Amino acid sequence: MIAFWILAPVMVVCALGILVVRKAVHCALLLAVVMISLAVLYAVQDAPFLFAVQIIVYTGAILMLFLFVLMLVGVDASDSLVETIRGQRAVAAAMGLAFLVLLTLGVAQVSVGVDQGLEQANEGGNVPAIARVLFTRYVLAFEVTSALLITAALGAMVLAHRERLTPKPNQADWAAQRMRDFAERGTHLGPLPPPGTFARHNAVDTPALLPDGSTAPGSVPRALAARGTVRTAPAHEIDVISHEIGADAPVGPMGGLPAPPAEGPVQSDEWPGSVRPLPDGSEPEGHPVKGNKVSGLFHEPGGRWYAQTRAEVWFDSADSAEAAGFTRAGSRSGTTTKED
Amino acid sequence: MDTTPFIVLSAILFSIGAVGVLVRRNAIVIFMCVELMLNAGNLALITFARANGDLDGQIAAFFVMVVAAAEVVVGLAIIMTIFRTRRSASVDDASLLKY
Numbered sequence: 001m002i003a004f005w006i007l008a009p010v011m012v013v014c015a016l017g018i019l020v021v022r023k024a025v026h027c028a029l030l031l032a033v034v035m036i037s038l039a040v041l042y043a044v045q046d047a048p049f050l051f052a053v054q055i056i057v058y059t060g061a062i063l064m065l066f067l068f069v070l071m072l073v074g075v076d077a078s079d080s081l082v083e084t085i086r087g088q089r090a091v092a093a094a095m096g097l098a099f100l101v102l103l104t105l106g107v108a109q110v111s112v113g114v115d116q117g118l119e120q121a122n123e124g125g126n127v128p129a130i131a132r133v134l135f136t137r138y139v140l141a142f143e144v145t146s147a148l149l150i151t152a153a154l155g156a157m158v159l160a161h162r163e164r165l166t167p168k169p170n171q172a173d174w175a176a177q178r179m180r181d182f183a184e185r186g187t188h189l190g191p192l193p194p195p196g197t198f199a200r201h202n203a204v205d206t207p208a209l210l211p212d213g214s215t216a217p218g219s220v221p222r223a224l225a226a227r228g229t230v231r232t233a234p235a236h237e238i239d240v241i242s243h244e245i246g247a248d249a250p251v252g253p254m255g256g257l258p259a260p261p262a263e264g265p266v267q268s269d270e271w272p273g274s275v276r277p278l279p280d281g282s283e284p285e286g287h288p289v290k291g292n293k294v295s296g297l298f299h300e301p302g303g304r305w306y307a308q309t310r311a312e313v314w315f316d317s318a319d320s321a322e323a324a325g326f327t328r329a330g331s332r333s334g335t336t337t338k339e340d
Numbered sequence: 341m342d343t344t345p346f347i348v349l350s351a352i353l354f355s356i357g358a359v360g361v362l363v364r365r366n367a368i369v370i371f372m373c374v375e376l377m378l379n380a381g382n383l384a385l386i387t388f389a390r391a392n393g394d395l396d397g398q399i400a401a402f403f404v405m406v407v408a409a410a411e412v413v414v415g416l417a418i419i420m421t422i423f424r425t426r427r428s429a430s431v432d433d434a435s436l437l438k439y
Contacts, residue, residue, distance in 0.1 A: 001341055001342065004345060004346065004349075008345070008349050011349070011353065012349070012352055012353070012356070015352075015353055015356040015357070015376060016356060018356070018360055018369070018372065018373065018376065019356065019359060019360050019363060019364070024366050024368050024369050027369045027372055028372065031372050031375065031376065034353070034376065034379070035379060038379055038382070038383060041346070041383060041386075042383075042386055044341075045341075045346070045386050045387060045389075045390045046390055047386050047389070047390075047398050047401075049398070049402075050382075050386060050398055050401055050402065050405075053402065053405055054382075054405070057405050057409055058375075058379070058405065058408075061409065062375065062408065062409060062412050065412055065413070065416055066368060066371070066372060066412075066416070069368060069416045069419060069420060070368060072420065072423075073368065073419075073420075073423050073429050084432050088362070088363075089363055092359055092362035092363050093359060093363070095359075095362070096355050096356070096358055096359030096362070097355075099355050099358060100351060100352060100355035103351040103354070103355065104348055104351050104352075107344070107347045107348060107351055108344055108347075108348065112343045112344075112388070112391045113391070115341060115342075115343060115390070115391050116390070116391060116392055116393025116394075117341075117390065117393060118389070118390050118393060118395070120393060121393055121394050121395050122395075129395055130395055130398060130399065130402070133395050133396070133399055134399055134402070138399055138403075141403060145403065145406050145407075148406070148407065148410050149406070149409075149410055151410075152409075152410035152411075152413045152414050153413065155413075155414045155417065156413045156414055156416075156417040159414070159417035159418060159420070159421050160417050160420060160421070162424075
């Protein structure tokens with residue numbers, strides 16, 4: 001009974017968590033806690049066989065299957081908070097509560113009589129006792145179960161099977177396709193340029209430089225560009241130099257030359273309503289929107305990638321960023337789609 | 341050992357699962373809530389087996405587990421198929437019959 005009073009609140013809290021947590025993966029983990037606690041309650045109630053089955057089948061097989069499918073569908077998939085039917089959530093909660101009260105009242109009024117206990121039935125071990133009942137009185141149901149399992153396995157295979165409609169391209173096909181793209185559309189024939197090789201920490205987020213000093217657009221992974229975490233090569237150079245001189249020294253955009261003393265935001269001449277970043281990278285006053293020149297995205301405060309983004313230009317509002325030709329970050333991909 | 345607390349816990353878990361099926365939008369999470377309801381039923385079965393002093397309740401719970409496993413296999417395969425054609429696992433997106 002001690003195990004019950006410890007585990008019951010945990011289970012109820014975790015089950016309620018499944019209702020409110022937004023990410024499906026967290027739901028699966030909370031469900032795992034509930035199922036393992038249930039297994040312990042089975043063990044407490046003289047059902048060691050079902051304790052093992054609960055752990056192996058439910059937490060081992062079924063929950064892993066859930067997690068597999070979640071990984072396939074996209075771990076980021078989370079519920080939208082928009083109600084399609086107005087007031088549905090409140091009504092569902094009220095109905096659930098009413099149902100719970102009804103069920104509890106009904107169940108609590110039933111007298112189960114004297115608790116018999118399973119000592120007699122479990123004589124000689126729980127597993128042999130279950131086997132004796134299962135293979136005598138319930139043998140037909142057991143056989144039908146095997147038919148059910150085979151049908152389920154077949155059904156899953158049929159549903160998950162995908163006909164290949166076109167032949168699988170081999171390497172020669174890929175090469176021919178590449179040549180065709182080059183001839184028809186002028187697509188670059190060789191491999192994409194690698195990211196910058198002079199980066200200090202993670203080279204992948206720094207684009208390569210073309211001979212004229214501009215950045216090569218294909219050299220950073222598309223996913224990074226979409227998130228807006230790409231660093232520009234000049235910004236990185238300043239980084240290295242300021243690191244060598246000492247973090248406090250203000251450094252201008254031209255390398256080692258000290259910048260003119262910064263008094264307030266420096267008006268950028270590029271777009272109206274935009275300012276250059278301050279030497280220490282912090283937010284210029286009144287310009288909270290971050291812009292990323294490489295990816296062409298802007299990030300508003302509170303956005304998903306806002307904190308990671310290194311601003312090359314700061315805008316005073318989302319409107320002026322849009323006027324400058326920047327796109328709102330995250331507007332390209334929906335909530336349930338995966339990148340790539 | 342008392343029987344009623346187990347049964348009440350089972351009722352609470354079942355109600356939470358039922359509300360989850362009504363409230364959540366992600367088909368996989370709805371499935372998890374169905375599993376929660378099945379588990380709550382199992383807890384009641386095992387509790388009654390102990391109270392009655394025979395193993396029939398445990399056998400029933402065992403069969404429920406087997407059926408739940410089969411159901412999850414087929415259900416998740418269906419969700420995968422829907423996701424492949426729709427690129428979404430939300431039950432709100434499968435509303436073609438409405439239009």
